[in-house]
Amino acid sequence: MTHVEDELADQPACWARAASQAARYAKVLPTPGERVAIVGCGTSYFMAQAAAALREGAGQGETDAFAASEFPHGRRYDRIVALTRSGTTTEVLDLLGRSRGHTPTTAITADPDTPVRTAADDLAALDFADERSVVQTRFATTALTLLRAHFGLHPDTAVTDARTALTEPLPERLVECGQFTFLGRGWTVGLAHEAGLKMREAALAWAESYPAMEYRHGPISVSTTGTATWMLGDAPGGLAEQVRGTGALWIAGRLDPLAELVRAQRLAVAVAASRGLDPDSPRHLTRSVILAP
Numbered sequence: 001m002t003h004v005e006d007e008l009a010d011q012p013a014c015w016a017r018a019a020s021q022a023a024r025y026a027k028v029l030p031t032p033g034e035r036v037a038i039v040g041c042g043t044s045y046f047m048a049q050a051a052a053a054l055r056e057g058a059g060q061g062e063t064d065a066f067a068a069s070e071f072p073h074g075r076r077y078d079r080i081v082a083l084t085r086s087g088t089t090t091e092v093l094d095l096l097g098r099s100r101g102h103t104p105t106t107a108i109t110a111d112p113d114t115p116v117r118t119a120a121d122d123l124a125a126l127d128f129a130d131e132r133s134v135v136q137t138r139f140a141t142t143a144l145t146l147l148r149a150h151f152g153l154h155p156d157t158a159v160t161d162a163r164t165a166l167t168e169p170l171p172e173r174l175v176e177c178g179q180f181t182f183l184g185r186g187w188t189v190g191l192a193h194e195a196g197l198k199m200r201e202a203a204l205a206w207a208e209s210y211p212a213m214e215y216r217h218g219p220i221s222v223s224t225t226g227t228a229t230w231m232l233g234d235a236p237g238g239l240a241e242q243v244r245g246t247g248a249l250w251i252a253g254r255l256d257p258l259a260e261l262v263r264a265q266r267l268a269v270a271v272a273a274s275r276g277l278d279p280d281s282p283r284h285l286t287r288s289v290i291l292a293p
Contacts, residue, residue, distance in 0.1 A: 002280045003133040004202065007177045008265045012162040014129045014142040015225065015258075019159075022149035028122035029150045032060045034078035039063055039068045043136040043197060044083035051081075051147045057186060058151055065190070068092045081147075082107045085139045086168070087114030087146040096120050108146065110139045118133030135201050137265050140194065148258075154293055161164045161259035170263070175270045179227040180205060181219065182264065183212040188257040195232065195264035202279035203271035205289055212236050223248040230264065233257045 005189075006103075022029075025127055032037040036055065038048040042246040045067045052065035052189035066072070068082070068091035080103055084092045087109040096105050096119040107120035117123060129142035140198050148154040164245045184192035199207035210219055213236055225247035231239070232253045243250045272279040 002269070002278065003131070004135050004265075005135055007131045008137040008262060008269070009166055010024045011138045011141055011262055012159045012166070014126075015145040015154075015162060016159050017128060018126060018142045018146040020136065020155050021168055022146055022154075025124040026148070026150065026223070028124060029147070030061065030063070030079050030081065032053065032177050034061050035076070036061060036063045036079050036081060037066060037075075038083065039061065039070065039071055039079045039092065039095060040083035041068050041089050043140045043194055044085065045116060046194040046197065047083055047140050047144045048081075049193065050144055050187045051190075053187035053190065054148060054153055055151050058153060060151060064190050068095045071095050073098060078105055078107045079103070082116075082120065083140075083143050084108070084116055085110045085136060087111045087116035090117070093119045108143045131159050132218070134282055135198065135268075135279055137198075137262075141261065144258065145243045153250055155256060156260055158256045161255035162262050165255055165259040168263075169199045170270060171249070173249060174228055174251065174267060177228040177249060178206065178227055179222060180207040180267075181223065181227070182207070182209040182213055182232060183229065183239075184201055184232045184257070185212050185234065185236070188212070188253075191232045191261045195230065195261055198268040199263055199271065201282045202268040203275060203277060205268070205271055211225045212239060215239070216242065218259040220246065230260075232260045232264075237243075254257040 040048045048065040052063040056063040094243040105120045106122040107116045108124045112125040129139045161222050182192035182195040189211050196209035199205040223246040228249040229243045230251040240250050
């Protein structure tokens, strides 16, 4: 098995452990009513989008998500939460440094023995979810699970559904498709973006992602025989029929949306294997982006 296969298979156990530790980190994670920004880079940014939508949708306070490099320093927040697997990403460390002394910061990381330890005011360490692969799978979903549990939004079915996602066969003809579109609504838009990123990173595949209602405003034009459209979460009425009408393969999200992301991770690995690619070593990528001064 590749590292990424081993790591994505470990997600149910990691999620259960993260959910059990949510109370341990309650004092350093956002409290109801706080105005919060959640930031990250790449995969972590998409998890930030999902977490922000979940928290604000639950009425726990205004919550924004930003790529760390695009953070609006003129805005005031009660807390900044940074998602960083490596604890070394330049843009995240720069943001934490600029925020010191005027905005409390918390970093959720897989490696607390890195510069993020001193850059952030507080840490939530998920070292049990660290990864050897460049491509993120279990750390990202485990960090989001920690936040879901902290917000009181982690369903008991999530871990069970993740196990199902790992054992059920992928839909027929899916691996052979030449283009993949992932759709979400609300908090699952971030998951759709992450599913598309996994396909591009691991399998060098043509993959796109959109809010589900926006898909009909142009992107549906690429759907045809030999393409696939995958919905993470509940689909808007009539969308499945429209996609099937293009000749594309429609994949409905039946499981918890985070478990659906696990299925998409499996698809990325399967497509990579079918193309003779090593998903542990994606082209032009490194585990952490560290910029020269």
